[in-house]
Amino acid sequence: MAQSFFGGVHPNDKKAATNKKPIEKLPPPAQVVIPMSLHIGAPCKPVVAVGDHVNMGQLIGEATAFVSAPIHASVSGTVVAVEPRPHFNGTNMLSVVIENDYQDTLDPSVKPVENPESLTPEQLTEIVKNAGIVGLGGATFPTHVKISSGIGKVDTVIINSSECEPYITSDHRILLESPEEVIGGAKLLARIFQVDKVHLGIESNKMNAAQLLRQKIEEEKAPVAVEVLHTRYPQGAEKQLCQSITGRQVPPGGLPAAIGCAVFNTDTTAAIYRAVYQGMPVIRRIVTVSGSGIMEPKNLECRIGTPIAELLNFCGGVSEKTYKILMGGPMMGNAQHDTDAPIGKCTNAILAFAADEERTVEHPTCIRCGRCADVCPMHLQPLFMYQYERKGMMEELQAANVMDCIECGACTYICPGRLHLVHSFRTAKQKINNAKAAAKAAAEAKAKAEAEKKKED
Ligand code: SF4
């Protein structure tokens, strides 16, 4: 078994509810609501208007910056609105609403490229960019940016099949049901980065997938090595995965590219394969629907833009006692208040809770046990960072490297005092980023004013 990383926790993985359930196709809804931001970076600009007919796979939102990713229609039909609609991040976001004609008429732009074996790394990267591929493990960072900034620097390509968050089994099912897409995508990544071998990291609780992949890799003589990793949260965090596989540590404030690594999620890798060999952009998502509040937990293939409510209904609805619905896993997911919000490229799970999972107490109290520091995979001191955040001590927070917090939630999970640790670090990071943006804007305004004054003189 591969090496490991510092800290981490061992929550009950709760995957048994869905890990043997094949992916079912959710019937596409009457309307899809597709937000113009489904990625990290600049939102897209709609390129369709009310009344337009669109085909499945047609571009409907164009990227407005390098760090952005185009967005495509997930059904064919008529655009009935281009307006702000509820987004899964809790805001209202400009969205394209398409009335489904149930024809799934494929756009002529969706076609395999000719001679894929002859494409250069740059041409392959362009295909990835045009297909709107982003980090589908949840990070949603545009994949073409990660590739183009890594070419020439990266000597180790890693496929992240850890899927370490409890309940989630969508990547596990992709590995079992479409191993050829993942292996095919890994081969393309090997060509793009010109490496002899790609590493695929998978946790030891998915041995059936690891064995199947090894068999397929052997049959194909594919340049992929399956590395079985300890089942420990957050094994799937990029920096921890790099350390487990290579033994190298990402320096504080750095990215995996700083140690020659590039990490791609399982479905992202499969999406690269589909973009090249089928011409298919990202228009669907595999979602695990599970948790104590779900009547029939399932793995579903859903069109991007499908309202959360449709997934819940297809799974028999939610228990009356449901008190919380999450998008994503229990450690890093976001609470959803409106089930009209659509699923996006990042949605790997919808969880509903109705039992005694809630750990909130009326008066969270630190007992100074130090367990939060013991489990922090980034070697941080959560207890002190929490106190600094509560007291608004921003300089001390920065000195404590709060910006290196990967928001994994391991400290919150282990804390016997039930402090809302990760929540306070998210808030702190947001405040620091806002202050930096304000300082930059002020400096730019000052420089502009001085330049204008000089011109007048
Ligand atoms: S784990 Fe919780 S109670 Fe223990 S030191 Fe950290 S913040 Fe305090």
Ligand code: SF4
């Ligand atoms: S949420 Fe941040 S501080 Fe807490 S364990 Fe994870 S990396 Fe450490």
